[in-house]
Amino acid sequence: xSTNELTLTPGNALDVAKGKLVVAPTQSxxxxxxxxxxxxxxxxxxxxxxxKLGIMYGTVAFVFFIIGGVEALFIxxxxxxxxxxxxxxxxxxxxxxxxxxTMIFLFAMPMAAAFANYFLPLQIGARDVAFPRxxxxxxxxxxxxxxxxxxxWFLGGAADxxxxxxxxxxxxxxxxxxxxxxxxxxxxxxxxxxxxxSINLIVTVLNMRAPGMTxxxxxxxxxxxxxxxxxxxxSLPVITVALVLLMFQRSYGATFFDVSQGADPLLWQHLFxxxxxxxxxVLILPAFGIISEVLPTFSRKPLFGYPFVVFSGASIGLxxxxxxxxxxxxxxxxxxxxxxxxxxxxxxxIPTGVKIxxxxxxxxxxxxxxxxxxxxxxxxxxxxxxxGLSGVTHAVxxxxxxxxxxxxxxxxxxxxLFGGMVFGLFSGFYYWWPKVFGKMxxxxxxxxxxxxxxxxxxxxxxPMHILGxxxxxxxxxxxxxxxxxxxxxNFGFWNMVSSIGxxxxxxxxxxxxxxxxxxxxxxxxxxxxxxxxxTLEWITTSPPKVHNFDRIPVVHHLDEFFHRKYxxxxxxxxxxxxxxxxxxxxxEEAAADADIHMPGPSYWPLLLSIGMGVLGMGVIYGxxxxxxxxxxxxxxxxxxxxxxxxxxxxxxDTPSTDGHTKxxxxxx
Amino acid sequence: MADIATHDxxxxxxxxHHSSTGLSNNKLAMWLFLGSECxxxxxxxxxxxLYRGRVQNGxxxxxxxxxxxxxxxxxxxxxxxxxxxLAVSSAHRKDDSKTNLWLTITALLGATFVGGQVYEFTxxxxxxxxxxxSLFGSSFYSLTGFHGVHVSIGVIMLLSLMGIIxxxxxxxxxxxxxxxxxxxxxxxxxxxxxxxxxxxxIPS
Amino acid sequence: MTTVTETHEDAQEHGMSDAGYIKIAIIxxxxxxxxxxxxxxxxxPLFMPxxxxxxxxxxxxxxxxxxxxxFDSKIFSFLFYTGLGLxxxxxxxxxxxxxxxxx
Numbered sequence: 001x002s003t004n005e006l007t008l009t010p011g012n013a014l015d016v017a018k019g020k021l022v023v024a025p026t027q028s029x030x031x032x033x034x035x036x037x038x039x040x041x042x043x044x045x046x047x048x049x050x051x052k053l054g055i056m057y058g059t060v061a062f063v064f065f066i067i068g069g070v071e072a073l074f075i076x077x078x079x080x081x082x083x084x085x086x087x088x089x090x091x092x093x094x095x096x097x098x099x100x101x102t103m104i105f106l107f108a109m110p111m112a113a114a115f116a117n118y119f120l121p122l123q124i125g126a127r128d129v130a131f132p133r134x135x136x137x138x139x140x141x142x143x144x145x146x147x148x149x150x151x152x153w154f155l156g157g158a159a160d161x162x163x164x165x166x167x168x169x170x171x172x173x174x175x176x177x178x179x180x181x182x183x184x185x186x187x188x189x190x191x192x193x194x195x196x197x198s199i200n201l202i203v204t205v206l207n208m209r210a211p212g213m214t215x216x217x218x219x220x221x222x223x224x225x226x227x228x229x230x231x232x233x234x235s236l237p238v239i240t241v242a243l244v245l246l247m248f249q250r251s252y253g254a255t256f257f258d259v260s261q262g263a264d265p266l267l268w269q270h271l272f273x274x275x276x277x278x279x280x281x282v283l284i285l286p287a288f289g290i291i292s293e294v295l296p297t298f299s300r301k302p303l304f305g306y307p308f309v310v311f312s313g314a315s316i317g318l319x320x321x322x323x324x325x326x327x328x329x330x331x332x333x334x335x336x337x338x339x340x341x342x343x344x345x346x347x348x349x350i351p352t353g354v355k356i357x358x359x360x361x362x363x364x365x366x367x368x369x370x371x372x373x374x375x376x377x378x379x380x381x382x383x384x385x386x387x388g389l390s391g392v393t394h395a396v397x398x399x400x401x402x403x404x405x406x407x408x409x410x411x412x413x414x415x416x417l418f419g420g421m422v423f424g425l426f427s428g429f430y431y432w433w434p435k436v437f438g439k440m441x442x443x444x445x446x447x448x449x450x451x452x453x454x455x456x457x458x459x460x461x462x463p464m465h466i467l468g469x470x471x472x473x474x475x476x477x478x479x480x481x482x483x484x485x486x487x488x489x490n491f492g493f494w495n496m497v498s499s500i501g502x503x504x505x506x507x508x509x510x511x512x513x514x515x516x517x518x519x520x521x522x523x524x525x526x527x528x529x530x531x532x533x534x535t536l537e538w539i540t541t542s543p544p545k546v547h548n549f550d551r552i553p554v555v556h557h558l559d560e561f562f563h564r565k566y567x568x569x570x571x572x573x574x575x576x577x578x579x580x581x582x583x584x585x586x587x588e589e590a591a592a593d594a595d596i597h598m599p600g601p602s603y604w605p606l607l608l609s610i611g612m613g614v615l616g617m618g619v620i621y622g623x624x625x626x627x628x629x630x631x632x633x634x635x636x637x638x639x640x641x642x643x644x645x646x647x648x649x650x651x652x653d654t655p656s657t658d659g660h661t662k663x664x665x666x667x668x
Numbered sequence: 669m670a671d672i673a674t675h676d677x678x679x680x681x682x683x684x685h686h687s688s689t690g691l692s693n694n695k696l697a698m699w700l701f702l703g704s705e706c707x708x709x710x711x712x713x714x715x716x717x718l719y720r721g722r723v724q725n726g727x728x729x730x731x732x733x734x735x736x737x738x739x740x741x742x743x744x745x746x747x748x749x750x751x752x753x754l755a756v757s758s759a760h761r762k763d764d765s766k767t768n769l770w771l772t773i774t775a776l777l778g779a780t781f782v783g784g785q786v787y788e789f790t791x792x793x794x795x796x797x798x799x800x801x802s803l804f805g806s807s808f809y810s811l812t813g814f815h816g817v818h819v820s821i822g823v824i825m826l827l828s829l830m831g832i833i834x835x836x837x838x839x840x841x842x843x844x845x846x847x848x849x850x851x852x853x854x855x856x857x858x859x860x861x862x863x864x865x866x867x868x869x870i871p872s
Numbered sequence: 873m874t875t876v877t878e879t880h881e882d883a884q885e886h887g888m889s890d891a892g893y894i895k896i897a898i899i900x901x902x903x904x905x906x907x908x909x910x911x912x913x914x915x916x917p918l919f920m921p922x923x924x925x926x927x928x929x930x931x932x933x934x935x936x937x938x939x940x941x942x943f944d945s946k947i948f949s950f951l952f953y954t955g956l957g958l959x960x961x962x963x964x965x966x967x968x969x970x971x972x973x974x975x
Contacts (some may be wrong), residue, residue: 130693195704203696206947207687233704234958241711245810254799254806256715262722263803270966271711321958325969337969641828691945699948703955710959714967739908746904750897753938757890854939858931865927868906870920 046601048132049546053139054118055436060143061110067150068102069509071095073502076460080499082481082492092477093097093160094179098149100163101183105190106146108417111425113138113197116225118436120201120545122537123219124211125553130203132599133640138197140609145190146614152182157332159183162475164272164327167257167265170246176622181250185616188243191236192612198232201225210536212555219535219559220303223310224289227317228282234321235278242271249269251619266331273324281320281419284384285313285492287424288355291377293400295359295429297531298374299366302559312358319348329397330404338397345395349388356385371531372446376427379454379550383419387412390465405475408468414461426453426512434526438542445515452508459501463494529581534562539584550592602643606634675855698848702855709859712811713866719803722866726801730871733790741784742864745819748777749857752850759846767846768830774853775826778819785816808867815863818856825849888937895939903930 044052068332074095078084081568087095121129129135152158159179161169170180193630205226209218218226248254255261257268296303325333325341333341359381368374390412394400403409426449433441470489472479484492529538540549557563564584566575579587611632618626687693720729755770789809797805829849833842888896903926915922936942941949967973 131697148779199697199700199704202700203693205693206696207693213688230954234699234707234955237704237706237708238711238962241708244814245715248799248806248810252799254810255803256719256806257697261803264718264970266970267715267718270969274966321962322965324962325965335970377908503956602742619679638828641832689945689947691947695948695952699951700955703952706952706959707962710963714963717967718970718972735908735911739904739911743901743904746900747897749900749934749938751891754890754891757888757893793895810952851939854934857938861927861930861934865907865923869910869923 042601045606046136046603048128048136048599048601048605050117050121050132050135051436051544051546051548053135054114054116057110057117057142058114060146063116064102064106064150066148066509068099068107069506071099071102073506075099076499076502078477079479079495081357081483081496082479083090084478087477089477090160090637093162093475094153094158096215096475097160097162097165097179097183098153098158101149101187103160103417104163104279105187106142106149106284107285108421108425109190109194110142110146112225112283113142114192115221115286115290115425115428115432116201116228117197119432119537120222120225121204121208121223122540123535124205124208124213125536125549125555126204126208127548127552127596128599129200130208131200133605133643134196134200135604136602137606137608138193138200139605140165140433141196141612142190143199144609144613144616145186145188145193147185147186148182148189148613152177152179152186155182160634164276165246165268166272167268168259170250170268172250173260181247181620184243184247184250185619188240188247189391189612189616191240191243194232195236198229198236201229204232205229210555213560216307217555217558217560220292220306220309220313220314221286221289221535224285224292224313225621227313228285231278231282231317231320233284235275237269238425239275242268242275245271248484249620266328269328269331270324273327274321276327277324278317278320280416281316283421284424287380287421287427287590288313290424290428291359291380291433293535294373294377294427295362296559297431297533298369298371298377299363300369300532301362301366302562303358304361304364305354306558308354308357312354315351316348319344323348326395326397326400329400342397346392349392349395356381356388369531371430372443372450373427373430373531375447375450376430378422379450380420380423380427383415383423383454383457387415387417387419389415394437405473406468407464407472407474410474411461411464412467414457414464416455418461423453426450429512430524431531432537434530435537435542435544437519438526439519439522439524440526441519442515445511445518449508449515452504452511454508456501456503456505456508460498460505461501463498463501467491467494467498486626492517527582528585532565532581536560538581539564539588541585541589547596547598550588552593553588578606602640604636604640604643608633608640610634680694692844694844694848695851698851702851704769705855705859706833709814712807712814713862716807716811716867719807724801724802724804725804726798727792727796729804732795732797733868734788734791735868737784737788738864738868741781741788742860744777744784745781745857745860748774748781749854751777752853755842756847756850759843762843764833768833771826771830771846775823775830778823778826778853782816782819782823785812785819811863811867815856818859822849822853822856825852888943893910893937900930900933 004611019267038510044056047053074087075092077093078095080085116128117135121127138606149660150158155178157177157179159175159182160177161167161175161180161183165180168174205218205222215223222646245256255263257263257265259265287564290310292303323341323345326345329338363378364381390408394403394409394412430441430446433439466489468474470485470491471492472495479491479495481492484490526542528542536553536555537544539553560586561581565577565579565581567578568574569576611629613629615626615629615633620631689696723729751770751774755767755774758766758770789812797808799806799809826849829845907926908925910919910923935952941952
């Protein structure tokens with residue numbers, strides 16, 4: 001056997017490097033054939049390509065964004081006028097529960113996963129993630145979870161206990177429909193999806209960086225995604241436990257959160273928020289990562305204080321595990337616990353503040369280009385700061401006990417989540433659209449999109465501060481004329497403003513959809529480097545080829561792409577352009593690797609996810625369905641294991657001739 | 669999910685390349701998974717610790733625990749860790765028959781442990797501790813049941829592994845696959861070390 | 873954690889001989905016997921601390937030797953012990969708010 005076949009060996013990289021042959025696939029594999037080069041719809045169903053999966057994540061998440069948005073509009077319609085009659089009390093409960101659940105688990109997390117999936121491998125100079133099939137499994141499981149969650153609308157009513165599903169509202173007495181059961185199973189399956197995804201991405205970052213890309217040369221977006229994946233990998237098992245206990249209570253007669261049986265309902269609150277608080281950072285850090293790419297690019301300056309941004313992101317993640325009980329100040333934890341968690345919560349404002357200052361100083365003195373992406377990024381900095389400040393008032397326990405379960409809380413988290421996270425994601429849409437689809441989103445429509453969203457969001461959520469401090473309870477389904485109040489603190493007036501604002505916001509989102517449709521129809525191709533960008537994802541074609549890079553880039557700098565375009569002049573110490581992005585991409589194409597092997601598509605991720613869905617339905621509709629689901633899972637697990645990790649050698653182009661190796665990049 | 673994670677030998681495009689850390693993707697993923705599992709079992713153990721004294725009208729832990737019996741089954745599981753590590757060691761020496769022998773013994777010991785647990789559960793049930801009898805019962809069965817399911821999955825993985833090795837259908841580095849399942853197996857053993865002390869030996 | 877040895881490229885990469893593993897197993901078995909003896913012999917005030925210490929020793933031994941963490945890359949140790957440490961921290965804190973350790 002010649003060394004040429006080395007690259008086909010799916011064995012341990014070290015063994016190969018040492019010249020020890022393990023097994024060649026043709027000799028040892030072939031129990032289950034692997035699909036090759038599928039086309040049409042199969043191309044999407046069986047794909048393991050991180051870019052296709054990223055687009056699928058993004059599309060599905062955006063659909064859920066619309067669904068969650070429509071739910072929000074129903075809520076605002078109901079509250080616009082006194083004695084609202086749009087929704088019944090029961091439907092209202094379902095509406096706000098599903099609005100929050102959909103936005104958090106089916107829009108925010110998967111949309112961040114879409115960006116992570118698409119850009120993380122590109123930013124570190126890899127050809128795919130570490131486990132492409134697991135990546136596909138994550139996506140299909142997420143979709144299964146989302147479908148199960150929303151199926152409840154048509155099968156007896158959706159979950160109605162609020163997104164954090166406290167006892168006793170989660171129990172059968174207050175929530176007799178199957179809504180909560182669907183909610184449990186949907187979240188459980190979506191949780192498994194996120195867990196698998198997080199392990200996958202961490203291994204990808206640790207192990208698949210291009211030669212020379214040390215951890216401290218990684219783009220900030222990749223860094224923030226890495227922190228988020230660590231948060232997920234260690235917080236998701238906690239919600240898994242909580243959901244399992246609740247499932248046992250609802251479906252199998254246990255009494256884990258039932259006070260009348262001597263249980264501590266606070267156990268649920270602890271388990272939920274031990275997960276739930278890191279989850280808050282899971283939602284916001286990807287947006288922080290996105291704008292940390294956008295702000296330097298459009299300010300024509302490097303990010304101010306890169307190590308500070310990185311380490312403050314990491315410390316937000318770490319401290320994020322020690323502040324969960326600030327969600328429970330009103331539950332009677334006792335003075336010591338309250339004091340400890342109050343202090344920890346205040347401490348977490350420090351690294352967040354560090355980031356804000358770094359972003360401001362990045363823009364300071366820069367030649368700012370107010371593109372749509374930049375507008376959204378600046379919007380994030382301002383709106384998140386407002387939300388952050390009201391957040392600090394929650395850290396003060398005496399003040400928090402006044403605010404708990406009022407609209408003030410609703411105002412706070414919409415400023416950080418909508419003003420922060422959603423604006424960050426939209427900034428990412430505008431920034432990376434030409435990379436993903438090879439076409440520029442319309443800047444003018446982008447501007448309309450931005451201004452409608454920023455005005456709408458302040459109209460919607462700004463008045464909620466006043467409403468909350470006036471004592472309007474969160475989750476109240478109707479208010480009466482008698483409670484309206486007078487003057488500046490008129491309940492009725494501010495509720496109406498807020499409702500109008502929500503429709504302005506919706507129009508803003510509509511502008512984005514129109515923009516997408518218009519851009520898709522526009523035949524004009526985007527330039528290869530439209531923003532004069534800084535990071536590795538721009539050193540390839542738009543959209544990138546299946547194998548991402550014609551040649552794996554060797555990294556020498558933070559902002560490698562920028563440093564290949566610009567060199568510092570020895571005398572004047574100014575940056576001189578030596579190449580355009582276009583030229584660099586063409587140079588890479590000219591020096592393309594002759595032999596690039598990509599993993600083949602696979603049937604099993606899809607089948608396994610279907611099996612998991614059926615298994616979940618069995619918990620609600622009976623053991624026989626569970627057995628069927630279990631069998632599908634078992635069958636597809638074996639199929640998975642026995643599937644060759646690459647299609648047959650004959651399906652490839654010519655095998656490697658040089659046994660090329662990557663440099664081992666030291667950690668740190 | 670472990671059985672899926674461990675067998676995923678996709679190295680994407682990385683066949684024959686060095687990885688950034690020089691470590692195997694699969695082992696990194698497995699250790700992350702085990703780190704994550706710490707929080708899963710931690711939650712179940714904490715729930716049990718909180719609720720172990722809440723027996724309502726059912727039996728009290730001290731009334732039903734059979735320490736000598738559980739000690740024997742704990743010992744069996746502990747020894748299965750030894751046989752597992754010997755299997756890994758044989759696999760690294762590429763000694764197929766020894767690997768198979770030790771894997772077989774490990775699977776047998778694991779199955780014995782699960783059998784012991786089934787016996788224990790039925791005995792407890794007959795003595796009046798059902799899953800819904802009390803918070804103690806619910807949390808006890810949830811914790812030990814979850815662990816039992818992990819051991820059972822481990823046994824299934826070991827049996828499948830032996831079958832795959834015998835048919836020579838293994839995808840990837842054989843020794844590494846044995847090692848990955850070994851890591852999972854030892855972790856399950858380690859969890860039992862904690863459960864044995866906290867649940868059985870320290871009375872409420 | 874003790875020092876992490878460099879990974880060698882020979883067969884000793886995984887740290888121990890079979891005889892070494894058997895020795896570890898014997899020690900583990902002896903500790904288990906000692907644990908079980910607390911059920912029969914009254915250890916007085918030492919009962920709880922000794923059981924907890926023995927548990928930790930067994931845990932660390934299996935993880936360090938059988939799971940090779942002592943000999944493997946410290947990245948593995950980081951990943952695993954981060955999870956373990958977070959688990960200990962959050963669950964101790966949660967149980968503490970229930971006054972679990974005061975009673």
